Amino acid sequence: MSQSWTTTPITTDVLRGVLELERGAHGVVPHRLPAWARAQCADPQLHLAEGQPAGARLALRTAATAVELDVLPTRYGFRGAPPRPEGVFDLLADGVLVAQSVAPTATTVTIDTTTGATEHRPGEVGTVRFTGLPAGDKDLELWLPHNEAVELVALRTDAPVRPATGSGRPVWLHHGSSISHGSNAEHPTGTWPALVALGAGLDLLNLGFSGSAVLDPFVARTMRDTTADLLSVKIGINVVGGDVMRRRVFGPAVHGFLDTLRDGHPTAPLLVVSPLHTPIHEDTPGPGAFDMEAMAAGRTAFRATGDPAEVAAGKLTLAVVREELSAIVAQRAATDPHLFYLDGRELYGAGDYAQLPLPDELHPDGATHRRIAERFRARVLGGAWGARNP
CATH class of the missing domain: 3.40.50.1110 (SGNH hydrolase)
Incomplete structure (x- = not known):
């Protein structure tokens, strides 16, 4: 019997820890600074940093036991330096870390520390999956990687979702x-x-x-x-x-x-x-x-x-x-x-x-x-x- 999936739009209703979503080639790109602020600084380092969604997470209330998120991360490295760790997606159920995953593919950007030149290798959209989650209604928080930019393409669950409770937290x-x-x-x-x-x-x-x-x-x-x-x-x-x-x-x-x-x-x-x-x-x-x-x-x-x-x-x-x-x-x-x-x-x-x-x-x-x-x-x-x- 095939699994039935619910697709939920990725909007600020279910995404916390960001200030703006930008439409990308495949989905939406989280930003921690609004466009007017980004426009006031041409420094590539700032744009790289604010586009990495440290602290950002999808916050859902659901009975789902399986979650899929289609993503396209962008990973950065420095020529001549050891490889940087791949970004991790953390899934919390009612505040407890229950699973982790890494995107299977990514766009890569390699920076030459002596010249500042960059080399881009485009990646493809991939899926991070979480299965076997606890049954029953729960708050899920899917924390995005803090060390790589990520375009969010599609969110699927095997049960309906709504924005998580707890919005009254300081x-x-x-x-x-x-x-x-x-x-x-x-x-x-x-x-x-x-x-x-x-x-x-x-x-x-x-x-x-x-x-x-x-x-x-x-x-x-x-x-x-x-x-x-x-x-x-x-x-x-x-x-x-x-x-x-x-x-x-x-x-x-x-x-x-x-x-x-x-x-x-x-x-x-x-x-x-x-x-x-x-x-x-x-x-x-x-x-x-x-x-x-x-x-x-x-x-x-x-x-x-x-x-x-x-x-x-x-x-x-x-x-x-x-x-x-x-x-x-x-x-x-x-x-x-x-x-x-x-x-x-x-x-x-x-x-x-x-x-x-x-x-x-x-x-x-x-x-x-x-x-x-x-x-x-x-x-x-x-x-x-x-x-x-x-």
Whole structure:
């Protein structure tokens, strides 16, 4: 007897953690920044990062025991570097991870780190399948890969679906760098923001953009105009690693970013997080770069190329950034009782680096993402920021 399938349109009614859907050649492409914001920046790195749907998931209420999703991912790699892990699809039933899958085919983009040239190899639409799911009505969340773009073509189930319950959960709007994006995490619900959100019953909207958390005004305006109960911004590593500003402009840029957030969220709990402990940039300015010796040895790693002597002239290091952020939050908190500061070294410090070193000197691995999430829950969710009453 043939199986009967229900096809459900993929719209924002069933997709959480994204701000816009773009019509693609085969289906819809999730975006974490709206088109007007994307149009204000030509940087390919930002477009690559915001198009990778970290934190995005299909949220369904259904009795289905089988789910199929037709997809066409785009996978990125660097010439001469070890292959990057394929993106994983995580399926949760009533909040419990029950299955994982990888798309069978993908478009691939290979980037030459010395010239910036790219090589595209088109892929074909494939299907990720999940069968043998628990019987009876349940909430299913199908988390999309955090580390590759994906075009969503068709969603099929063996029972009707409707948007999942739980829409009343507090919305946590977070912005940060590649660590918030999920770099080097093993799967989409293994990134530290996803672990925090799942453990605390928060509705996550992750605006972590790899290499691209540089206080862009269009990101601040996007956050200003997005409904949220809790906000957090993790600032610093991309500003230093990209060598994009000096101390003179960093402070006013942070103030301007926070001013914009407050225009839309005047009393929402707002947390500013400084950088995690990262030895290459603690006292050495950017720019950061690939470590070509490590690459030649078959290992991806990064290094700082700046001159510490230039800090006196205004170049930024992580130590300088923490000093600035702490002072800014202290100044503003005198008139903003809902603004909070967290030193990122409370999430991952020098002692953690000795025990769980950063494999590429920049990004945490899966075990470290879990530690960061545990620390965030202990130090933040139990405090005033987490004492929400939306």
